Each structure stands twice: as structure tokens, then as C-alpha cells.
Amino acid sequence: MAPIQPSQDSLDRRKLVGINAETVTNITSTDFPGHHAGEDNSWSLDKFKQNLKIIFHQNQTHDAVFSLVGVDASIANAFRRILLAEVPTLAIEKVYVQNNTSVIADEVLAHRLGLVPLKGDVEGMKKLVPFIETDADSDSKLTQRTDVNTFVLSLIVRCERNPSADKNATEPEDKYINSSVYSGHFKFIPEGIQKERFDEVPIGPVSDKILLAKLRPGQEIDIITHAHMGKGGDHAKFSPVATATYRLLPTITITRPILGDDAYKFQKCFPDGVIALERVTAAESEGSAEINDPAYYGRQGDEKAVVADVMRDTVSRECLRHDEFKGKVKLGRVQDHFIFSVESTGQFPSDDLFLQSVDILKKKAKRLLKALDEIEK
Structure with a gap:
């Protein structure tokens, strides 16, 4: 029996989710993406390339909006989940408190420091390797702190009275020096190869105006921190995006x-x-x-x-x-047209983050193919 050849009108209707006053129609997916009984839906790389489109609507450093057309919802959602949880980024992991006489408890302050987004030379960041903490003795670079997996940042701030302040001043910023501790007080201490890789764009907070603590005369904070690469799946502080969402392209037809x-x-x-x-x-x-x-x-x-x-x-x-x-009007949404919105925390450009998610998905697919080959053997 020859395969059924659906009309173009049928193909167009198949892609639309119907939006009615109280219901939503045509939302049932097929057993396999793009497969319909009685039709020749054999996968073709050339056909996939022809249908695949990526259209950028906005491409700023920290905010990108683009359309991903011609893929199944499972693929689009895979990119979203990888962006949130699997693209490795840098964040403060270890906090060594040498002195903290502020009103903020050590563990609370450490938590705040870990959530400060860090930035540095993009190409240098991509060459970093993860640090794996283990109790066992090991010579592996992954289990030892080196200049390719650990960054040292110090935070040393002491509050004092401002000798030149007006006697009628009431604001702490006028009366005291360092009454507020900001992320801009961090100082990067490069080690080894870090001096060369991060000479032009040193490791530091994305913004210097993130408030960390309040101090009064005589109080001080003296802290050494270690930053490591990690994944958002382990902790939210390692997530490279503030938001990573998608929605289907709406359709409005005035009949x-x-x-x-x-x-x-x-x-x-x-x-x-x-x-x-x-x-x-x-x-x-x-x-x-x-x-x-x-x-x-x-x-x-x-x-x-x-x-x-x-x-x-x-x-x-x-x-x-x-x-x-x-x-007089029909509303709908296109099933294979996804409008992505990716907002970077500042460590990597938003469009670069999406490219990294694509690379990670490719590696996952290769590992799956390798595992299938081993099963067949």
C-alpha cells in the first residue's frame, strides 16, 4: 500500500494548537515526533536541515530572544533544562572566615557570597576544569586545587568613622567609611596561569553594587573564598541563567x-x-x-x-x-515554533549559553549511541 500523502492544508492544520474560549484542541502528540500512521515519515537529515530555522529577534549580551523552528517539544525542553542545570559556571564554593564581627552570622554571609554571580574572560572560563572534593588521596587534578579549577578572592573590609564628616550628618554613608560591604570589595588573587588567562578581564563579580553586609565603626569582615566550576543541577548558584523559558508562537486569524x-x-x-x-x-x-x-x-x-x-x-x-x-477570529499556537528567552547572569553571553547547551546535547547523543553499540556487541 502506497504511503498517504497529506495535503498542505492538512499539514498546516496539524501544526496548530487550537485555542477556544474554554478548551484547547489538537494537543495530542504522536508516539514518535513527526510520525503519523499511514504516511512515509522516515527521518531525513536534508529535510531536517530544510525545516530547521533559528531567528534572532533580540541579541544583547545578557538577554537574547530567538525563535527555534522545526524541532519537537522534547528537543526544545532539553535545551531549556540543559541551560538551567548543566552548563558549567563559576561560583564561590568555599568560604574561609578569618574574622567577622558584623551582625550577619558566618553561615548566612557565606550563603550570600555564594550567590554573587562572577565573570571573567569568556575563553579562559571555557578552559577551566571542575573540582571534585574527595576524602581519598588522589593525584588527579580534579581532586586537587590547582590554577585551572580554583580561584581565590579575598574580602577584607573594616568600618571606621569618617573624620571629615559633617557633625550634623545622619546618613551612615556620610558618617562612616565602609558602612556597607559591596561585591566591589572583592579582590581577585591570581595564581599560576590565571595571571595570563585573566589579565585583561579578571575574575570578579558581575556587578560591583551587590550589597553583602552592613558594618558600623569597629566591625570588620576578613574572608578568603575559593570559587569552583559547577552545574546548576548541583546548586542554583551555578546556574548560568536568571531565566530560560520558551513559548509557542501565537497565531491570530481574522476570518x-x-x-x-x-x-x-x-x-x-x-x-x-x-x-x-x-x-x-x-x-x-x-x-x-x-x-x-x-x-x-x-x-x-x-x-x-x-x-x-x-x-x-x-x-x-x-x-x-x-x-x-x-x-470572526481563530486563535492558535504553532507546535514546532518555539520563542526562547534566555537571560544570562553575566558570566557568558546569552547566545553563547545556547550554543553551549547544543554542544552538551550533542555529547549526550554520542554517549547514547556508544552505549547502544556496546549493547549490540
């Missing part, structure tokens, strides 16, 4: 013209920028335009609703709650 006051009301049902208002042209009013719809006859100059930017839509369904729009 019948929405004109006049209804057009204004329809526009208010969506976030700003989703729906625009245009004038009905003379050609549309006379029925001589490419789209000949009787609803336009005699309505020249009236406002009509048109879809301007579906990416701004949040699929609120508000328009489906009004009787005047029934049968």
Missing part, C-alpha cells in the same frame, strides 16, 4: 472583517502592538480589490482590524468572550 467600533474594541482585547487599525480602501469598498468581501462594500475610510505583531500576544482569549467577534 471575517472586523470594522468600525468593533475594530477598536477588538484591538483592546490584545496587548499593545498586536492588532493595528487600517482604513478600508476605495478598491475594497467597491469590490475591486484582490480580497472581495461584501462586508467592505460602502465602508471606505472606516477602520478595520489587522494583525500587526503576533509575537506580542499572550493568548488571553479575551476576544473570544465577546459575541460580536464569534466566528
